[in-house]
Amino acid sequence: MAETSVTVVALAALVTALATGLGALPLLATASLSRTWEGVGNAAAAGLMLGASGQLVIEGLDHGLARTLLGVVLGGLFMLFSRRVLPDSDEASMGVLRGADARKALLIVGVMTLHSAAEGIGVGVSFGGGQDLGVLMTAAIAVHNVPEGLAIALVMVPRGATVVVAAGWSVFSSLPQPILAVPAYLFVALFEPVLPVGLGAAAGAMVWMVARELLPDARERLAVTPTYATLALFTAAMLALGWLVAGG
Template sequence: MALLTVFLLACVTALATGLGALPVAWLGPARTERWRPLLWGIAAGVMTAASIGLVVEPIDKGQWVPLIVGGVIGVAFLLIGQRAMAGREMHVGNLSGVHVRRSALVFVVLFVHSLPEGFALGSSWSVDSTIGLFVFVAITLQNVPEGTATAIPMAQAGFSASQQFWAAVGTSLPQPVGAVIAFLLVEQITALLPWSLGFAAGAMLALVVLELLPDAIGPRENRPLAATGIIGSMLAMAALAMLLGA
C-alpha cells in the first residue's frame, strides 16, 4: 500500500508540471514573442534557482566529491548534446529551427533532473512518511515553474498548447519511476543521490549559461525585461524555498 501511495504521489508531481505550461499557452504566440526577453529571463531564473536547490543538501552533508564530479559530468552531458545537435535541422512535424532545438535541450535536461527528485521522494517516504509528505509538497510546488520553463521555448517554436502541456508533464515522468526505485532500494539510492543531484545541477546551469541567457539578454533594449524575469523568478523561487523550509 505504501509503495502505491508513493507512486501515485509522484504521478501528481508530474501532473503539476503541466500546470506551469498553462500561462504560456494563455499568452499565445503574439504575446509570447512580444514578451520574449521577460519569458526567457523567467526560464533562466527558474532553472538557476532549481539547480541551486538541488545542491543544498549535499553541501550540508559535506558530499563535495560526488557533487562536483556529478556536476562536471552534467556540464559535459549538455555540451555533448549541444554539439550533437549543432548544424542539424531538427524537425518535429512541420516545425523546425533553433527554437525546436532549444526546446529539445530544455526537455532533455529537465527530464534528466526529474529522476533524482523522484529518488528524494521515494527514499524520504520509506524512512518517514511525514518527511515524505513534506518532500512531495515541495517537489509539486517547484514543478509548476519548471513546467513554465519547458513551455517557453516550445511556444517560441510554434508548438500547440496541448503539446506544451504534455511535454511539461513528460519532463517529470522519471519522478514516479525514481520514487518507486528509491522506495524499494533506499540504501543504494541514498548513496547515489549526491552524484545524480550534482549531474542535474551541472546540466541545468550549463543550459542556462549557454542557451537561455544569450537569448534572454540579446540586444541592449531587451536587458531590462530579461533582468526583471531573471531576478523576479529567482526571488519567487527563493521565497517558495523559505516557505517550504519554515
C-alpha cells in the first residue's frame, strides 16, 4: 500500500466537500413549492439530519463513550447559547434572505459547518490509522454529504434562495473537512482524543436543530402523521445509506 501523502488526504476531503453541493441539485426540478411540500421538505431535512446525528454518535462510540456523551451535552448547550447570540428575526439577513428566513438559513449553515469540522477531523484521524480506513471514511462522508446538502437546500430554497446559492452554501458548510483533515492526519495523537467530543457535539447540535427548528416548521405546514412519517422515512434512509457505504 502506497504511503498516504498530505495531498491525498487534502484531495479526498475536498471531494467530500464538493459532493455536498450535489445535494442541492434535485431542487432545480421544482420552480416553486406549495406549503405542503415545504412542510415535507422540512420534515425530510429533519430526518436526514437525525440519521446523520446517529452516524456521528456511532462513529464517536468507537473512540470513547464518555467523551462522545460529553460532546452531545456540549453541542446542545452551544445551541442554547447561540440562540442568544444570533440576531433577532427582524435584524437577520443573508444574501436575499431577510428576517426569520435568514435566521433559519444562518442556523442550518452554521450547524452543518460545525459538524463538518468534526467530520474533517474524522477523515484525518482515519487516514492516520491507515490508507484503507481513510478511503473508507472519505467515501462514507462524501456519500452522506449529498443528502446533507439536500437538507440545507430544502431549508434555504423554499425561503427564497436560488438553487445555485444553496449549493454554494452547501459546499461552504463542508469546507472545514479539507481544512481540518490535513492537520488531523499530521497530528493524529493530538486530534484523536478530541474526536469523540467533536462528533458528539455535532450530533447534539443537529438533534437540537431538528427538534427546535425543523420539526416545528414542518408541523406548521403539515399534519402530525405525514410530518413524522417523512421524518422516520428519511432518518431510516440516511442510516441505511451509511450502513451500505460502511459495509460495502
